[in-house]
Every structure is written in structure tokens, then in C-alpha cells.
Amino acid sequence: MLASIDGVTYRYEGADAGPPVLQNVSFDVSEGEFVAILGPSGCGKSTLLYLLGGFLQPTMGAIRYRGEGVRAPSRERGIVFQDFALFDWRTAMQNVEFGLECLGLEANERRRRAGAMLELVGLSGAADKFPRQLSGGMKQRVAIARSLAAEPALLLMDEPFAALDALTRDTLQDELRRIWIATRKTIVFVTHSVEEAAYLSQRVIVMTARPGEIQAFVDIPLGEARERDTLLKDERFIDLRHRLGVMVRRSARASEAA
Amino acid sequence: MPTAAARAVKFVRDGLLPLAVLAGLWQLASGIVGEETLPSFTAVARALLGSALSAERLDLLEENFLATVFRIYAGLVLGTMLGLAIGFAMARFSAVEDCLNPILAPLYPIPKPALVPLFVMWLGIGHASVVAVIVIGTLLPIVVNTYRGIRAVPQSKVWSARSLGASEARLWRAVLLPGALPQIVNGFRIAHNLAVVIAIAAELVASQKGMGFLIGDFGAAGAYDMMFGMVVVVVFVVAALDRAVVWGTDRMLHWHYAAR
Numbered sequence: 001m002l003a004s005i006d007g008v009t010y011r012y013e014g015a016d017a018g019p020p021v022l023q024n025v026s027f028d029v030s031e032g033e034f035v036a037i038l039g040p041s042g043c044g045k046s047t048l049l050y051l052l053g054g055f056l057q058p059t060m061g062a063i064r065y066r067g068e069g070v071r072a073p074s075r076e077r078g079i080v081f082q083d084f085a086l087f088d089w090r091t092a093m094q095n096v097e098f099g100l101e102c103l104g105l106e107a108n109e110r111r112r113r114a115g116a117m118l119e120l121v122g123l124s125g126a127a128d129k130f131p132r133q134l135s136g137g138m139k140q141r142v143a144i145a146r147s148l149a150a151e152p153a154l155l156l157m158d159e160p161f162a163a164l165d166a167l168t169r170d171t172l173q174d175e176l177r178r179i180w181i182a183t184r185k186t187i188v189f190v191t192h193s194v195e196e197a198a199y200l201s202q203r204v205i206v207m208t209a210r211p212g213e214i215q216a217f218v219d220i221p222l223g224e225a226r227e228r229d230t231l232l233k234d235e236r237f238i239d240l241r242h243r244l245g246v247m248v249r250r251s252a253r254a255s256e257a258a
Numbered sequence: 259m260p261t262a263a264a265r266a267v268k269f270v271r272d273g274l275l276p277l278a279v280l281a282g283l284w285q286l287a288s289g290i291v292g293e294e295t296l297p298s299f300t301a302v303a304r305a306l307l308g309s310a311l312s313a314e315r316l317d318l319l320e321e322n323f324l325a326t327v328f329r330i331y332a333g334l335v336l337g338t339m340l341g342l343a344i345g346f347a348m349a350r351f352s353a354v355e356d357c358l359n360p361i362l363a364p365l366y367p368i369p370k371p372a373l374v375p376l377f378v379m380w381l382g383i384g385h386a387s388v389v390a391v392i393v394i395g396t397l398l399p400i401v402v403n404t405y406r407g408i409r410a411v412p413q414s415k416v417w418s419a420r421s422l423g424a425s426e427a428r429l430w431r432a433v434l435l436p437g438a439l440p441q442i443v444n445g446f447r448i449a450h451n452l453a454v455v456i457a458i459a460a461e462l463v464a465s466q467k468g469m470g471f472l473i474g475d476f477g478a479a480g481a482y483d484m485m486f487g488m489v490v491v492v493v494f495v496v497a498a499l500d501r502a503v504v505w506g507t508d509r510m511l512h513w514h515y516a517a518r
Contacts, residue, residue, distance in 0.1 A: 085414035099422035
């Protein structure tokens, strides 16, 4: 087992008297697994990801990574954000090199590895472009390459494709499937899109709205070779999408009524 | 890329034409209120041209011009370095932040030239008191923009750097400083203009040298055409310096403004 969340409750510090963001959440993530965390906005799914990353500390409960308590961020656990979080003053290549600089690698070795990562995400031609000169989809590819270059065992993805247009989103989902199969990274992927969760992951954790609790674990037994156009007509996929959709819409309605 | 002809047309239309209109209005106004109240454009132009042809006058102008430039940049450089240090300390250490935050707000609106007599009392007439007031004046915009700029670096960038293995020192050097740079540069542009204003104002009262002193001195001697001439020179120099700073910093921040 790579990571475990054990009875975690999270409350904002200070005078926030409302219900906790997360309440008594427990689940495990196995090595090599692709897990999606699905829920309506405000259900604390991003907070859960930040706790796994070590950026936040739980109010109650424990987060463990390879059996040890998570106290701080680590290069073992990479993260990709919805807003890309690129360093605007660095070229695509230099962004990908950042983690390698932290490792103290020499310039040649850095460039070789960063170049390979840019190739993996299909961006070799844009190595010398600055983020401002890239489209949203290209920016997110750089961010993914930057995370992977630091060779994390666990990749945390915080609604990474939510800011992209639908077609770019489809393309990047396909790319991510390909990268996951090629690298066998463990991925925890936060999303509010039912279809995205079902298409990408092996297992979906469905959350309720605030307080965020686990509503259900849903396995996605669709195998590894997934082809979007075939899958969209596949009865199993249609059924999974329907089940997940019913659950998410129910908790979204409950939170609006509250 | 516009053609050379198109650029020339644009230069005449956007650059020269407004100046010509201004000169015309000035000439007209002078004709109405009289040469004693407002020296005419042609009188001032003649005085400036006369100065340009007189070696003695040119020496006088050069000496005073260089004194002012020295003071502006000595004060600006010191104020910027000090301001960066204080702004960084405020963003880094909450104790410094808590201590300085309540002090900064009331200091900001103080008209800095009002401090000149105080510094003359302490440091006497000359370079030191003028530079000191410029340091005080340029300090605040740098401090505030450095502090706010660092604070405004998105958390996602900071967290990304941490998860990529950045040490605390690297986070500051390689993420927070460059991330805050566009706003620090904005502070520097404000400070640069302020430095010029303070230098001229301070020299009017606290110096026997400098463009501010010359303006006052020509005025006291009744040479109103030269007094106005000095004002015109200062206006053009200030505008040119400001353009130079904008040009330089835009290039430094090309990644911030880069087009697709």
C-alpha cells in the first residue's frame, strides 16, 4: 500500500463555525493505482489532495505515505494544479528542469531528462517558449512534465483539466491514460466530472458535499485499453456513468438545499 | 512591423503635434497675460538656445544637472536596496510584518519634501540632506510593492516548488522573488518618478546646486525666461528617464508581457 488516509477530519483554523470540510474520511491507495476522487464543488476533495501532499495537516486522523506520517511536502508526491502553477519567468524546458535543479543535477543531465519529459507529453517543439506564449492545454502538459521529471511515486492531480476547453480536455485525458500506462505512476485525480472519473480511473471515490464524507467506492472494471469512441457506446461505461452521475447530483442537490 | 513611413507619420501625429499645439497655446497665453507674468514660448526657446551657445552657461547647466542626477540615483539606489530588504523581511517574518504594517499606512501620505528642513537641520545644506529625503521617499513604494508582490505569488506555485523539492532558500530565490518582480518593478517606477520630484523640490530650499536650485536662482534674479527654460529641461529629462525605465524593465519582464 502506498498511501492511506485514516479517519481524517479537516476543519479550517479560526472562527469557522460551520461543518468540517472533511469528516472521518478513510481510504487506501495502492501502488500503481489510478484513483479518482469525484464530488460536487465544495466537498473538500481538493483539501483531501492537499492533505495527501503534506501541504495541510489534518485536524484529526492520520495521513500515511509508505507507512510513515505525512508532515510536509515531498518530491515523492508530485502535484498538478488546475491553474497550471507554472513559473512564468522560465521557459517550458526550464520549468521542467526545476525539480532537477533542486536535486543538484548538472545542466546537461537536466536538459536531457527534461527534454525526454517534454517529449513524453508531446511538447518538444515548445521547449523554449514561455508560459505566456502557450495555450492552456500546452501549459498543463508542461506542468505534468515538470511533475514527472522529479520522479514522484505518487502524482496528485487537482482538477487539472477543468480550465481547458472540451476538445483539449479530451486530448489531455487520452494523453494522461497513455502516460499512466507508460510510467505506472500512482495517480490520485480530483474531478467534478463524472465522465472524466469513469474514463480515466480504476476506482472512483464519490464524496458528499460539506461536510465531505465518502459516499461510495465504485470500481471501474473497464480494463486498460480504453478507446473513447468505443467506450462511449459501451453498456458498462454508460451504466457506470449513470450510477456515478446519480450519486454526485444527489449530493450536489443536498448541499444546495442545505 | 509598420513601415518607416508609417512610423514617421505616427511620430509626427502622436509625438510632435501635441507638443506643437502646447507651444502654440503657451505662446497665445503669454500674449494675453503679458511677458512679465508668463514668458512666451519663443522667449524661453531663445534663452535656452542662447545658453546652448554659451560655454559658460553650458558649464553651469552641466554642473547643476549632474548634481541633481547624482542625487536622484544615489537616493533611488539606496532607497531601493533598503526597501527590498524591508519588504522581504516583512513577507518572511511575521514579527517584522506585525511590527511594520501599522507604521507604514500613516507614513505613506506624508509629503516627503516637508521633511527637507528637518534633514537640513541634521545634515546641513547639500548632497546629504537631499539624498536622505529621496531615500525616505523612495523607500515606501518599494517596501509596499515588494511585500505585496511576494504575498500575491499564488499558493499553487509555492506548493509546486515545495513538492519539486525546493529548499526554503531556493523557494525565495527562484520562486517568490521572480514571482513578485512585476510588482516590485511597478514600485520602482513609482519610486523613480518620486525621486525626481523630491530632488527638485528639495533643491529649491536645501541646496546651492542642482536643477531645483537653478530654477529658484534664476527666478530670484528675475531671469524668468531662463527659469522657465530650466523647468522645460527638467520636464523633458524626467519624461526621457521615465521612458528609459519603462523600456528597460519591460525588457527585463518580457516573460510577463510576452505575446502569443
